[in-house]
Structures are given as structure tokens and as C-alpha cells.
Amino acid sequence: MGKLYDALTPDLRAWLGRQRIFFVATAPLSVSGHVNCSPKGGDTFRVVGEREAAYLDLTGSGIETAAHVQENGRIVLMFCAFEGPPKIVRVHGEGEVIYPEDSRFAGLAQEFGSHRGVRAIIRVSITRISDSCGYSVPLYAFIGDRDALDRWAQQKGDDGLAAYRQEKNRASIDGVPGYVP
Numbered sequence: 001m002g003k004l005y006d007a008l009t010p011d012l013r014a015w016l017g018r019q020r021i022f023f024v025a026t027a028p029l030s031v032s033g034h035v036n037c038s039p040k041g042g043d044t045f046r047v048v049g050e051r052e053a054a055y056l057d058l059t060g061s062g063i064e065t066a067a068h069v070q071e072n073g074r075i076v077l078m079f080c081a082f083e084g085p086p087k088i089v090r091v092h093g094e095g096e097v098i099y100p101e102d103s104r105f106a107g108l109a110q111e112f113g114s115h116r117g118v119r120a121i122i123r124v125s126i127t128r129i130s131d132s133c134g135y136s137v138p139l140y141a142f143i144g145d146r147d148a149l150d151r152w153a154q155q156k157g158d159d160g161l162a163a164y165r166q167e168k169n170r171a172s173i174d175g176v177p178g179y180v181p
Contacts, residue, residue, distance in 0.1 A: 002133070005130070013047045021039055021040065044115065051129075052123070053123075056115055067177060073094040075092070082137065088133070091126055101181050119165060119169070166179070
């Protein structure tokens with residue numbers, strides 16, 4: 001049933017591009033630390049090479065993913081087919097947090113549309129690509145993207161977002177350093 005891939009093939013790239021939601025999982029080095037799994041949506045994911053992907057890290061209430069990736073690099077992205085034939089794809093890799101101040105940010109940001117509240121880009125050097133059946137994943141119909149984060153970020157403005165990140169995104173729930181542009 002499951003298959004390993006050497007690279008993100010054109011068919012797999014097209015399938016990933018059609019998914020409206022994906023999940024990101026990371027963990028700190030500490031065995032007593034909390035494993036994190038975050039849902040991501042909107043038009044924020046891109047395949048940027050056969051073994052490289054990236055997604056926009058939008059400002060939020062937590063900083064778990066960025067903190068864990070900065071600490072140890074481990075990351076997995078999981079995509080599930082909620083429409084059409086069942087399928088789950090997991091992309092494991094070594095992540096890197098690229099902040100707007102980084103000289104590489106502007107080039108990667110061109111891969112994405114405009115999004116208010118972008119905190120960073122998470123770039124993933126892929127070490128393992130696999131799929132599995134997804135037979136038990138329920139069918140859901142996509143209704144639309146939420147605009148709550150965009151409206152919140154617009155209301156905050158650039159200075160308000162910077163202050164929010166300084167206050168709320170400095171460390172993970174386990175105290176791992178987070179937002180460090």
C-alpha cells in the first residue's frame with residue numbers, strides 16, 4: 001500500500017498543490033517537551049525543488065514550529081486527501097526558519113502570493129517522502145479560506161505585529177527560544 005519516493009515527482013507535486021490543508025509536526029530535543037502538530041491552510045505551501053519545499057509561517061499565538069526547527073531541524077509535513085481517492089503523503093526533512101531579514105527571504109517569498117502577517121518562511125530539505133492509503137480519512141468539502149488572520153494582521157499593522165511577536169512569540173511553551181529575527 002505505502003510507497004517511498006526518491007523525489008517529488010510531477011504527479012506528486014500536482015497532488016500536493018491541490019490540497020487545501022496540511023499539518024506540520026515538530027518536537028523539541030527534551031524528552032519532557034511537548035510534541036507540536038499545527039494545521040496550515042490557505043495558499044501557503046510550495047514545492048521549490050525535487051527534494052525541497054517551503055511554506056509561509058504566519059504570525060500566530062504560538063511559536064512551537066519555529067522554536068523546534070531552530071533547535072533541532074526535525075520536521076514532518078502531512079497532507080491528507082479529503083476529496084477524491086484516499087491518500088496520505090508525509091514529507092520528512094530538515095527544516096530551516098528564514099526570517100524577512102535574511103537575504104534569502106525575498107527570493108523565496110516570490111514563490112507565494114501576498115499574505116499579511118508573514119513571520120517567516122519554513123524551508124524544508126526533504127529526507128523522506130512516503131504515502132499511505134488514507135482509507136480512514138473522512139471526506140470533507142472545502143467551503144473557503146478563513147480571513148480572520150488576515151483581518152487581525154491588517155488591524156495590528158506592521159508595528160503592532162512586531163510588538164505582538166516580541167511579546168507572544170519569544171519562546172515555545174517549553175521555553176525553547178522562538179522568534180529571533
